[in-house]
Amino acid sequence: VQANGVMIAFSHIVLVFLIIIYCISLSSQARRDLEVDIYERLPVPFGLVRFGVAPDHPEVKNVINTFTQTAKHSNCSFYGNVNVGKDVSVEELKQAYHAVILSYGAEGNRSMGVPGEDLAGVYSAKDFVGWYNGLPSCQKLSPDLSCETAVILGQGNVAVDVARILLSPIDILKKTDITQPALAALAESQVRRVLIVGRRGPIQVACTIKELREMVKLPDTRPEMLATDFEGISEAIKDVPRPRKRLTELLLKTALEVPDEKEQERRNKASRMWAFRFFRSPVEILTNPDSSRIAGIRLAVNRLEGSGERARAVLTGEVEDVSCGLVISSIGYKSIPIDPSVPFDSRQAIVPNKMGRVQQATGLYCSGWLKTGPTGVIATTMNNSFDTARSLMEDMESGTVDISAAKPGSQSINSLLKKRGVKPVIFSDWEKIDSVETSRGEARGKPREKLLTVEEMLQVAHK
Structure with a gap:
């Protein structure tokens, strides 16, 4: 130098x-x-x-x-x-x-800070995403997808991504670079219902309109939201910034408007459902008395103090229990x-x-x-x-x-x-890995099939 x-x-x-x-x-x-x-x-x-x-x-x-x-x-x-x-x-x-x-x-993962969050069946979104995307440290996750209902805590883009992957038809996923073990597990998945839970309301939802549109249009799924979560929202969004207003309007339309005949027919035929649940915070992960696995989640019901982005969730003292066999925490890294x-x-x-x-x-x-x-x-x-x-x-x-x-x-x-x-x-070593992955993917009709362990990667890189 x-x-x-x-x-x-x-x-x-x-x-x-x-x-x-x-x-x-x-x-x-x-x-x-x-x-x-x-x-x-x-x-x-x-x-x-x-x-x-x-x-x-x-x-x-x-x-x-x-x-x-x-x-x-x-x-x-x-x-x-x-x-x-x-x-x-x-x-x-x-x-x-x-x-x-x-x-x-x-x-790192942000902790929920509730009893039961370390039980089998509770995962961080970071680890779950790492599992289906081939991150070596997450390949032993082996999530149990044998339940009907999954609850995702958090309403950002990562939470919506996870919901979409859980509910997507396998014919769509098998054309992507999702890992083969994850694809096999999702093909056998019994998850048919996904609730995306947030502590605040529709105006504070953290995902983007692109991710929401993808959920609305996801084949073989239908939305099932609670009309009570949207009381007063039409009036409240009149003065919010345009991007936020468009996002909330799409939520309102999806939740409350009667769809046209074609869309209604599509929804009627859907075998899977998804929903945002607003004004809810986790209190406890529930188990069966004779099991270390989860049986559900207890949610506190909130109300908002303030408005817009600065609105705070305040506990009402009410709680509700949701039966589920899978909880994924997407409350932040x-x-x-x-x-x-x-x-x-x-x-x-x-x-x-x-x-x-x-x-x-x-x-x-x-x-x-x-x-x-x-x-x-x-x-x-x-x-x-x-x-x-x-x-x-x-x-x-x-x-x-x-x-x-x-x-x-x-x-x-x-x-x-x-x-x-x-x-x-070095980068030319990475290109050897890239070549092997894309070749393996091509054989399966995918963009790539990732190597899943550091040992495999090094073996290819240092040939």
Whole structure:
């Protein structure tokens, strides 16, 4: 690396956004001496796009094409199978590079904090999504889908994704990159009814209109919502922002309007149903007296204080029990600390920062959900990442980040990894994995059939 060269280590663990690579590459158009090294815990790149995006949303995964172009940039290198915080410390990265950007997402689960949440039959949405998307750490999940009713706690896009995957016809799923074990389990699933439960009301629902439309149009399903959940909503949405108004109007139409003859016929023939249940919070997971498995969930009935996005759910003292054999918690993710040298706010579960600059740690930056908490979609995180990249570029220009002296970069890190018995997976190794997966998928009429264990991935990568 020349004296004025800049190298950046990007720590990229399981649930993360690779978009920051793209924004750094945009910056490198202005600085040809900028070099970017990406460190990833798994042998495969693309993080949340590979392991978080629903398998029936291939259009969202097209962003991988942009990431691939960036990864093949002459000034960009990928090192998979490197666990930052374990195989190499953040301090060691800071010594080797002028700047380090942490963007390892939010791989922790937020606890419901209710009795019974550790029982068999209760899963986090993160793990359930990881199971059907091929995340190696989730392949032993083997969820029991032998019940008729599933309850999903939370009403964001992930919750709706899970509901849609549970209810989708197998003929649709088998054309996606869903894993074969998950496809086999869903083909035998007895789940016919899915309730998507939220503590607040229709105006506060957290999913987007795209996900809602997909549920409304999902073949062989019908909506069954409670008219009482929508009392006063028509009047209340008159002054809300247009995107929120359109979403709530679609909910109202789906719940209350009499469908046309064709739609009514479709609903009458449907063998599966789904519904949003509003103004409900989990109180306890219920079991049969002679079983450690769940038999249902007790929900508190809420009312709202305030209006709009700031409305708060307040307990009424009423409860209701719902019989079910599967509960999936989709109440949010949280980041976790990976290295004791990195400041971490345990209450907010983020790295304290200002525009991506980690507080009291010159040369250390963060991006994505580690920076903001688990909020927003890919586009939101793209803008978030642009801000972090701009902060870094400004600090280079101002001299806050001293780039006058050369740094050894990957040369010293690779030497450390070799001594520790860690063999990184470079991007051409990933392309071997990609080739095997797409070939296996082609044989089944799918975009790809993912390798499901780190051992399999490494065996292919290092052939």
